[in-house]
Amino acid sequence: DAGVTQSPTHLIKTRGQQVTLRCSPKSGHDTVSWYQQALGQGPQFIFQYYEEEERQRGNFPDRFSGHQFPNYSSELNVNALLLGDSALYLCASSGPLTSGTTDTQYFGPGTRLTVL
Amino acid sequence: AQSVTQLGSHVSVSEGALVLLRCNYSSSVPPYLFWYVQYPNQGLQLLLKYTSAATLVKGINGFEAEFKKSETSFHLTKPSAHMSDAAEYFCAVSVGAGTASKLTFGTGTRLQVTL
Numbered sequence: 001d002a003g004v005t006q007s008p009t010h011l012i013k014t015r016g017q018q019v020t021l022r023c024s025p026k027s028g029h030d031t032v033s034w035y036q037q038a039l040g041q042g043p044q045f046i047f048q049y050y051e052e053e054e055r056q057r058g059n060f061p062d063r064f065s066g067h068q069f070p071n072y073s074s075e076l077n078v079n080a081l082l083l084g085d086s087a088l089y090l091c092a093s094s095g096p097l098t099s100g101t102t103d104t105q106y107f108g109p110g111t112r113l114t115v116l
Numbered sequence: 117a118q119s120v121t122q123l124g125s126h127v128s129v130s131e132g133a134l135v136l137l138r139c140n141y142s143s144s145v146p147p148y149l150f151w152y153v154q155y156p157n158q159g160l161q162l163l164l165k166y167t168s169a170a171t172l173v174k175g176i177n178g179f180e181a182e183f184k185k186s187e188t189s190f191h192l193t194k195p196s197a198h199m200s201d202a203a204e205y206f207c208a209v210s211v212g213a214g215t216a217s218k219l220t221f222g223t224g225t226r227l228q229v230t231l
Contacts, residue, residue, distance in 0.1 A: 042208075042222055
């Protein structure tokens, strides 16, 4: 059973550039959430996608946007990168109501973004 | 809004000693509570969860946690620490199941296990 996968593993960008991170949810899951984890901090909720729509959003600027595809995979886009965007970006997936696992989010290994 | 406080950013125990990692939550509605573990340069792995069933929850790797509503706590314990338990531990809260269940995390506790 494949878990949550993310790509790329590491990424280095310069200020002002744009970046796209990708996530494939655990098999059978239909909801994807994105989190930002700065060094030495706990993960912070960015947004959540379900049925290809953003369902809930955390306290992040509009530079952060996302998309969910019909196969439930998701992308996180960040425009006009700032030094402060350097962090580990984590994707988490959760299951549909019929599976009884909607209450648990399973995390991928993350993408380490460094902005120079 | 819900929140989580983890007391102690660093905890050091000897191998074989009791592990106790503290977590207190704040929520206006009955919470769901989680403990996740993060090894260096990895994502988060679910240790255990409380979702309004039994108040004593058993997880993987010998960990367990007890939900105490009166104390708004969900402390993580393990009777005997192993060197492989050294990692960062995060307590998290959500306010319900379903597609709107975002997680709010604490700042984490780094567990060090010494010989």
